[in-house]
Amino acid sequence: MTTPPRLSLRTKLNVATRLFAIQGSWNYETLLGNGVGFCIEPALRGLPGGCDGPAYREALARQSRYFNAHPYLAAVAVGALARAEHDREPAERIERFRTALCGPLGSVGDRLVWAGWLPLCSLLALAVFGVGGGPLLVVGGFLLLYNAGHIALRLWALETGWRNGLRVAPALGAPVLRHGPEHVARAAALVAGIAIPLALSRVIGPGRTLLGVELVAVVAGAVLLARLHGRVEGWRLALGILAAFVLFSVLRNG
Amino acid sequence: MILLDLLPIAILGGLLGLDVVSFPQAMLSRPLVAATLAGVLVGHPLHGLVAGVVLELIALETLPFGASRYPEWGSASVVGGALAAGFGDGPPGALVVAVLGALAVAWAGGWTMFVVRRINASWARRSREGLEAGSYRTVAGLQLAGLTIDLARGALLTGGALLVLAPLLHAVVSLWSVDPRISRGVVVGVSATVAAGAAWKIFHTTRGARWYFLGGAAIGLAVIGMLE
Numbered sequence: 195m196t197t198p199p200r201l202s203l204r205t206k207l208n209v210a211t212r213l214f215a216i217q218g219s220w221n222y223e224t225l226l227g228n229g230v231g232f233c234i235e236p237a238l239r240g241l242p243g244g245c246d247g248p249a250y251r252e253a254l255a256r257q258s259r260y261f262n263a264h265p266y267l268a269a270v271a272v273g274a275l276a277r278a279e280h281d282r283e284p285a286e287r288i289e290r291f292r293t294a295l296c297g298p299l300g301s302v303g304d305r306l307v308w309a310g311w312l313p314l315c316s317l318l319a320l321a322v323f324g325v326g327g328g329p330l331l332v333v334g335g336f337l338l339l340y341n342a343g344h345i346a347l348r349l350w351a352l353e354t355g356w357r358n359g360l361r362v363a364p365a366l367g368a369p370v371l372r373h374g375p376e377h378v379a380r381a382a383a384l385v386a387g388i389a390i391p392l393a394l395s396r397v398i399g400p401g402r403t404l405l406g407v408e409l410v411a412v413v414a415g416a417v418l419l420a421r422l423h424g425r426v427e428g429w430r431l432a433l434g435i436l437a438a439f440v441l442f443s444v445l446r447n448g
Numbered sequence: 449m450i451l452l453d454l455l456p457i458a459i460l461g462g463l464l465g466l467d468v469v470s471f472p473q474a475m476l477s478r479p480l481v482a483a484t485l486a487g488v489l490v491g492h493p494l495h496g497l498v499a500g501v502v503l504e505l506i507a508l509e510t511l512p513f514g515a516s517r518y519p520e521w522g523s524a525s526v527v528g529g530a531l532a533a534g535f536g537d538g539p540p541g542a543l544v545v546a547v548l549g550a551l552a553v554a555w556a557g558g559w560t561m562f563v564v565r566r567i568n569a570s571w572a573r574r575s576r577e578g579l580e581a582g583s584y585r586t587v588a589g590l591q592l593a594g595l596t597i598d599l600a601r602g603a604l605l606t607g608g609a610l611l612v613l614a615p616l617l618h619a620v621v622s623l624w625s626v627d628p629r630i631s632r633g634v635v636v637g638v639s640a641t642v643a644a645g646a647a648w649k650i651f652h653t654t655r656g657a658r659w660y661f662l663g664g665a666a667i668g669l670a671v672i673g674m675l676e
Contacts, residue, residue: 214472219594221568222515228572228579232591235584251582258579258587262514265473300514308511309650312475316504319480323501325671329484329493340475376654383657386647387664388671390640393501395672397636402676404633412640419645420652428509428642429519433551435638440548440620443541447625 231258264303273355324392458607465602477522479503483529520557541624
């Protein structure tokens with residue numbers, strides 16, 4: 195592997211900061227494309243000819259086209275594509291590589307973050323609430339824990355992309371990406387089992403009879419929802435049941 | 449609710465609505481956080497937190513995958529937290545109507561996100577020439593416009609929803625007839641059901657996850673026994 199060209203600390207910080215706004219103009223046609231162009235731009239200023247040179251303009255135009263990936267792991271693409279532009283790789287090769295990155299960066303990120311790390315942190319916070327945690331502990335603990343993982347992932351992704359350029363594929367086989375989602379999912383399942391009854395118990399308050407009835411109803415309802423295999427969205431069901439309950443309570447009064 | 453009270457909550461709704469997708473996706477928009485912050489603004493953080501917990505249980509089901517359409521929990525949870533905290537201590541049914549209001553706003557918020565994404569697409573189409581020429585002004589302009597419209601979306605949604613829902617839900621609470629404990633039991637029972645269903649949906653393909661879940665439930669019940 196060749197040593198990557200040097201990027202100044204200021205440029206790296208500039209790119210890293212912009213990554214937080216990578217979805218700022220997300221839309222149904224170019225998806226993340228414009229965001230990738232926006233994030234990669236500071237790194238393109240070092241291309242021959244500088245900011246207004248043809249190399250800069252061609253690269254920025256190329257990088258602002260359609261792109262799709264998980265927003266955190268898109269940092270891998272930003273780093274790798276910036277490096278490819280600096281290495282003066284042929285345009286067709288960069289475009290092929292760009293297209294090939296979309297799928298893996300989307301699916302790995304979705305499994306690791308949206309279906310793993312986020313529910314795990316959220317359930318841990320619910321468990322802390324369930325054992326009596328106050329607003330500061332619950333909210334502060336959640337934000338610190340979640341964002342420790344979030345920011346570390348974005349920075350690792352950017353650095354890995356820049357270090358490896360077009361040869362980034364083997365780095366995507368890193369243990370944390372390959373086995374991480376499964377371990378995180380198991381931990382989240384364990385914490386879900388702990389957190390749901392605890393949170394339920396704290397909201398309804400002391401008294402075993404009501405809690406017992408609630409737990410039986412929750413298990414029965416969850417089994418029903420699982421058997422429906424996603425044909426009914428839970429939040430819509432909740433909206434319907436609560437609207438009916440409100441109506442019942444108000445009409446009973448009249 | 450007078451406009452001066454409404455303004456900081458609407459701004460918070462805008463900022464946390466922005467966090468859902470556009471910037472910085474640090475999960476400040478999760479119901480736990482957003483509803484508690486709204487509770488802080490209204491002066492009852494714990495009421496905001498309780499509403500946030502109930503909404504978080506429901507939101508566990510939502511996986512914000514790329515182009516899919518999903519409820520917008522950031523602004524909605526600010527509305528839910530502000531309503532719950534606004535009722536203060538006491539009135540039975542307050543938590544139920546606050547959560548119901550938040551769910552309705554989450555639904556509307558999902559639609560407003562869809563509209564914003566379409567507007568962004570039309571702006572990108574109109575800027576094609578600049579983008580193809582590699583103009584940084586065009587790229588940054590689109591990004592700034594997208595962030596601005598999303599911020600405005602969240603603020604208007606939050607402010608508008610509170611203006612409409614606050615008096616309506618106060619009227620509903622004044623007519624409430626069900627026992628307060630049963631009311632809380634229904635709302636948290638429904639949300640815990642959605643959460644348990646979501647846990648199954650997310651984790652059932654992972655080997656051994658159901659046993660971890662059952663083991664966790666045993667631990668949870670033992671802790672409840674110890675706490676009582």
